[in-house]
Structures are given as C-alpha cells and as structure tokens.
Amino acid sequence: MRHFLTLKDYSKEEILEIIDLAIKIKKQAKKGKFKPYLENQTLGMIFEKSSTRTRVSFEVGIHQLGGKGLFLSSNDLQLGRGEPMKDTARVISRMVDMVMIRTFAQSTLEEFAAYSRVPVISGLSDSYHPVQLMADYLTMVEYKKDQNPIVAYVGDGNNMTHSWLMMASKLGFELRVATPKGYEVDATILEEALAFAKESGAVIKIGNDPKEAIAGATVVTTDTWVSMGQEAEKAKRIADFQGFMVDDAMMDLAQDDAMFLHCLPAYRDYEVSESVFEAHADEIFDEAENRLHAQKAVMVWLDRHRNS
Structure with a gap:
C-alpha cells in the first residue's frame, strides 16, 4: 500500500510521473472534460487543523474525479x-x-x-506539507521555471521549508534556505535531505542571510511567520523576522524574470510586501489553483498503485 505522507518516500521518477499526470488532468479539466478516474469512491477528509485551500481543493477534486468527499473535523470523531x-x-x-x-x-x-x-494522504503536518510542494512544482513547470532552477526560501524553518528540502534533494536542483537565527530547519530532516542530495546532485545551502539566498535565484518563496497554533508568539516572531520580508529590494536581487511563490494565506508587509505580492499575483493564484490539479493526480496515482 502506497501512502503520500512525505516526499522523502518518493523517487524522482515517481514525483515527475505524478506531475505529468497533474498536467494531463488539468488540461482535461480546462476543456470541461472530467474523466471519472475514481468513480463512486469516497475520500474521508479528517481535519484536526482547519484550512480553506485544503478542504476546497480535496472536496472539489474528488468530486471532479467522480467520487465523493466526506468532511470530518476532529470534533465529529x-x-x-x-x-x-x-x-x-x-x-x-x-x-x-x-x-x-x-x-x-x-x-x-x-x-x-x-x-x-486504504491510501492515506497528508494534507499537512507540522513537519511536512507535500501536496503544497506538488502544486508549487507544477506551477514552476507551467512557467518553465523547472529548468535548472535556483530556489530561494526565505522565512521560518517550518513544514514548508522541510518539504522544499525534500523536493530539491529528490529532483536534484539548487535550494537556498535563509531563516532567522533560532528558526532553522529541523536537523534530522536536513540530514536526510543532504543524504538524498548526494544521490541526486542537488545543491542545498542553509544560512541566515536572506539577501545571499535570493541573489541570482530564479524562484523566490516564503511562508507566514506565524503559523496556526503560534499566535501567542506573534509579537516575538514579528520582531525576530525583521529583515526577512520579501520586498522589491529583495526581489531585485533575484534574476530579472524570477517568479515568486507563496502557499497562502499571505500577510502583506510582513513576510511579503504588498507590491511584490500583487506583481506576482498571477503566479501565486495559479499556484493556489494547482492544489486542485496536483492533488487529483496524487489521488489517481495512489489508486493505481494500491497493490504495488
């Protein structure tokens, strides 16, 4: 039984196979063709943490695949x-x-x-957010930023950072991570990513200087400084993350046609400036939509590999 709990469980070939499937399914959807790959199947959706994009994308996704989504909050179970x-x-x-x-x-x-x-999919944990990275990479492919990418992640060393580490180390591209001191990535996860990088040829750079990370990058990405469950730390985090906002001056350090990604929700003038967000809004909301298509591909792929 194959599950989708973290990208570290997947090979480069498998990740790209799912991305190719997402491209195919998205093209079909844009033509109004919804092939019932999962006809009459039921997806149980357990939410211990609430979400806008995760619930909508999975519920619509299973519907478009011919099945039904069953929403279950922890209070319902x-x-x-x-x-x-x-x-x-x-x-x-x-x-x-x-x-x-x-x-x-x-x-x-x-x-x-x-x-x-039955197959189990991670919609997010405090350690990883693999379905978001599938949507992010699908967006990079669509914007042709998957060709020798240099990705700069600026912000908290959180589940998004860990997922970028796994994606880069599996696919073999360059990833530069810049976090404030005290907010670095998990040491065990970094060690695992570096081991995968030796096999794939990925270049992983970890530091505390956002300008150094962004200089010459083709893709710049960040995440909220205050994730769900961290509200009590908000004032301290905002103070500790000063200098890490991706603003116009930061983006000017990247390549001229660099793209900007954000998994949302975005808090303007904290982790990203209003001007940078709006300048890259098409990319960001294509990325948000791609949660739908990438997750449909994950579900179809898992269904095809139930007995592998």
Whole structure:
C-alpha cells in the first residue's frame, strides 16, 4: 500500500510521473472534460487543523474525479473523546476508499497509515506539507521555471521549508534556505535531505542571510511567520523576522524574470510586501489553483498503485 505522507518516500521518477499526470488532468479539466478516474469512491477528509485551500481543493477534486468527499473535523470523531488513532484508522479505512488527514504531528499520519487498509494522504503536518510542494512544482513547470532552477526560501524553518528540502534533494536542483537565527530547519530532516542530495546532485545551502539566498535565484518563496497554533508568539516572531520580508529590494536581487511563490494565506508587509505580492499575483493564484490539479493526480496515482 502506497501512502503520500512525505516526499522523502518518493523517487524522482515517481514525483515527475505524478506531475505529468497533474498536467494531463488539468488540461482535461480546462476543456470541461472530467474523466471519472475514481468513480463512486469516497475520500474521508479528517481535519484536526482547519484550512480553506485544503478542504476546497480535496472536496472539489474528488468530486471532479467522480467520487465523493466526506468532511470530518476532529470534533465529529471519537478522536475528540480519546479513541486511539489506530482504532479510528481501522474503522474508517473499512468504510472509505482513501483518506486525507490535515493534522499537527507527523506521527499521527504515520500511525493512521500503519493501520489503514486504504491510501492515506497528508494534507499537512507540522513537519511536512507535500501536496503544497506538488502544486508549487507544477506551477514552476507551467512557467518553465523547472529548468535548472535556483530556489530561494526565505522565512521560518517550518513544514514548508522541510518539504522544499525534500523536493530539491529528490529532483536534484539548487535550494537556498535563509531563516532567522533560532528558526532553522529541523536537523534530522536536513540530514536526510543532504543524504538524498548526494544521490541526486542537488545543491542545498542553509544560512541566515536572506539577501545571499535570493541573489541570482530564479524562484523566490516564503511562508507566514506565524503559523496556526503560534499566535501567542506573534509579537516575538514579528520582531525576530525583521529583515526577512520579501520586498522589491529583495526581489531585485533575484534574476530579472524570477517568479515568486507563496502557499497562502499571505500577510502583506510582513513576510511579503504588498507590491511584490500583487506583481506576482498571477503566479501565486495559479499556484493556489494547482492544489486542485496536483492533488487529483496524487489521488489517481495512489489508486493505481494500491497493490504495488
């Protein structure tokens, strides 16, 4: 049984196969053709963390594939009353054909998958956000920024940074990460990414200087400084991240035609200036739409590999 919990479980060939499938499915959708790849299948969607894009994209996605989405918040499940995750997994996976979980701990996803009879997809954890990276890379392909890319990630060493580390180290491109001191990426995840990079030829650079990271980059990306669950740290984080906003001066350091990506929601004049966001709005909202198409491809791919 194949699951989609982190990109580190996937080869370069498999990642690109899913991207190619996403391109095909998106082209079909733009022509008004919705092939029922998952006809009459049910996707269970478990949300311990709420979301706009994740819920809409998965629910619409399974519908367009001919199936049905079942929204389940933690308040709707016995999980909220203390039922073990492994028992929830053994029950739900007997009743649905696939499960998406958006949660806090990566271990929650892994435990559910270990006891599940059906494929499990990560909608996000505190460690990784793999479906977002599939949408990001699909957008890079569409804008032809997948050809010898130099990606600069500026901001918090969080789940998005970790996912960029896995994508770069698997596909073999250059990734430069700049975080404030004290907000660096997880050391274990970095070690794993560097091991993959030795095989793929990826160049991974980690530092604390955003200008150095962005200089000459073809793709610049960032994320909110205050993620869900970190609201109590907001004032401290805003102070600690001073100098890390991607503004016009920062973007001027990148290549002239560099693209800017943001997984949203974006907080203007914190991690990104209003002017940079609006100048790259087409790229950002293409990226947001591509969550729909990339996730449909992930679901179809997993269905095809149920017994592999």
